[in-house]
Amino acid sequence: VAGKEKPAYIPNAPQETEEDDSRMQQIRAKLQCGGKLTEQERKYLQENDPQTYSKLLEEEREQKNYERMLRSCRTKGEVQHLKLGRIASSLDRMKKAEGNGSLSKEEKLEIAGRELRNINHAIRTTQEYLRGNRLSNHAAGDYSTMEEKLRSLLKERIEKVLDERTSRVTAYDTFRRSGESEEDDTAKRIKELYAEIQDNWQESAERTGWSARV
Numbered sequence: 092v093a094g095k096e097k098p099a100y101i102p103n104a105p106q107e108t109e110e111d112d113s114r115m116q117q118i119r120a121k122l123q124c125g126g127k128l129t130e131q132e133r134k135y136l137q138e139n140d141p142q143t144y145s146k147l148l149e150e151e152r153e154q155k156n157y158e159r160m161l162r163s164c165r166t167k168g169e170v171q172h173l174k175l176g177r178i179a180s181s182l183d184r185m186k187k188a189e190g191n192g193s194l195s196k197e198e199k200l201e202i203a204g205r206e207l208r209n210i211n212h213a214i215r216t217t218q219e220y221l222r223g224n225r226l227s228n229h230a231a232g233d234y235s236t237m238e239e240k241l242r243s244l245l246k247e248r249i250e251k252v253l254d255e256r257t258s259r260v261t262a263y264d265t266f267r268r269s270g271e272s273e274e275d276d277t278a279k280r281i282k283e284l285y286a287e288i289q290d291n292w293q294e295s296a297e298r299t300g301w302s303a304r305v
Contacts, residue, residue: 154212167226177213181206185248203252214291
């Protein structure tokens with residue numbers, strides 16, 4: 092018996108167009124570099140890539156759990172411990188992905204994007220919690236060394252991610268471009284997210300009594 096023939100082309104049947112493919116690529120690129128999807132993009136992802144959408148829901152559940160733990164903190168020291176632990180965990184997962192030879196470049200970028208979103212979420216929600224609640228200063232200054240170390244590690248991880256996109260991104264400075272540098276949209280979005288993380292982290296650190304900037 093001959094093998095199955097490919098289904099015949101049906102003129103009126105829905106076909107995947109170049110526009111559809113381009114839209115999905117844009118959504119995936121946005122996720123890879125830590126962007127937040129619009130409601131329309133979420134719906135499109137759910138309908139066209141349920142596996143990635145399921146990962147996104149899992150990520151959001153993890154973020155909700157962080158918010159729940161944050162609300163249980165009663166001192167700035169507890170807030171710092173929770174925030175820095177969350178960031179350290181994300182950085183560790185990014186580093187492990189970088190060294191995993193079985194992962195493709197796109198898979199590594201997907202993991203990096205997810206962890207950048209988690210880091211930004213942790214810093215932003217911590218900042219909002221500190222802004223809206225008067226907490227004890229108990230042990231607030233005990234985490235400055237760890238905070239500085241993690242911010243340096245974050246910069247290293249960002250540079251690694253950018254190196255995955257193009258070898259011509261300047262490694263010594265993720266904010267400036269040399270005259271020879273050419274960056275794609277993903278690299279630009281990563282830099283934008285990194286700048287947002289730095290700003291949010293700075294305010295969060297100042298609210299817990301530590302204001303040095305990496």
